[in-house]
Amino acid sequence: MAVSAEAGLVELTVCDGVAVLRLNDPERRNALSKALSDDLALTVETALARGARALVLAAAPPVFCAGGSLDGLLNRAVPLADMYAGMERLAAAPVPTIAAVGGAAVGAGVNLPLACDVVLVSPEARFDPRFLDVGIHPGGGHLWRLAARTGAQGAAALVLCGDALTGEEAVARGLAWRCVPAAELEPLALRLAGRAAARDPELVRRAKATLTASLALDTAEEAAALELTAQRWSVERPGFAEGVRRVKAALRRGPDDRERR
CATH class of the missing domain: 1.10.12 (Lyase 2-enoyl-coa Hydratase; Chain  A, domain 2)
Structure with missing residues (x-):
């Protein structure tokens, strides 16, 4: 039985032990405002409280996550550490987590799939850290997580030199596990999550x-x-x-x- 709910900017559906957490602020390209980050943290907690045994992170198209909200970065009243609540709660989830990335993940938006155990992509996916382009140092453990997947050279190319990866390239570089056509992306994520949840x-x-x-x-x-x-x-x-x-x-x-x- 599926149970759906909305927690602000993140939609939640739980069915047969699998929770789908969908970033749902397409007008702002799912930018990581403090509100969205806090809602993501709350939604992870809610999913686990409802018995979720696997989590799938998805996003309303066309952009997976445009990174940190620029307005939020200019608002110095919000501590930088508070902007990572959603990513940190996702990374700390005790159950398997799968990101289904079907669009661009930019800047801090790359942190969200990096926080997941498995990253699945479509050819339309794009990973573009772009922190230095807006004059800010990477945060939230970005460099550590990125280097763990792509190696130090990959992290340097992406962050220091401004390179970016398509979905196919992300798989080749170890940043993602599989690249499938867009129509197959979420079904594959749900299939893997379902297997985990059934164990x-x-x-x-x-x-x-x-x-x-x-x-x-x-x-x-x-x-x-x-x-x-x-x-x-x-x-x-x-x-x-x-x-x-x-x-x-x-x-x-x-x-x-x-x-x-």
Whole structure:
């Protein structure tokens, strides 16, 4: 059953454990005003409170997010740190998060897909940090997240040299996972989110937490130790043996022919 709601500038729909959070301020090209950022943070909280086990971030076309509101940047009464509430809450979500980017993400708007676990794009997507063009230093962990996906050279090319990436180029550079035609973008995001939501929610959350923690480790041995702790936890949970028996029974019925896209 689908449940829809509006939280100001971000629309929310929750269906079968999958929440779609849609930036919905197309007249301002979904610019990251403080109001939109705060609404995004609130919508993430609302989705999780309603039992969402996966989140999809989308946007009303044609622009995914035009970046920080220029009026907001001129309003020095609003602390810069307060402008990142939505992105930070999205990044901290304990469930899988998928961005479906079908238009331009500019400046701080690039932070939103960077805050997600998986980024899907259409050929119409464009990633253009453009911070320096308006005389402001990147913020919200932008450089760190960008370099984690594209490498230091990619972050330098995009931020320091003003390069930009199309959807296909974003996939080639590691910034996005898949590029599909626009009509297939959200269906693909919903399909992946649905698979995540259909899995054991406690196990999915633990695996995401382990993945996040492992990125800060220095050696494979440390990562193996971290995973061993989580793996022991998983096999000691009630219902583990029954789950294995279900998998064995399914394998006896035939190969897994699920669609991979």
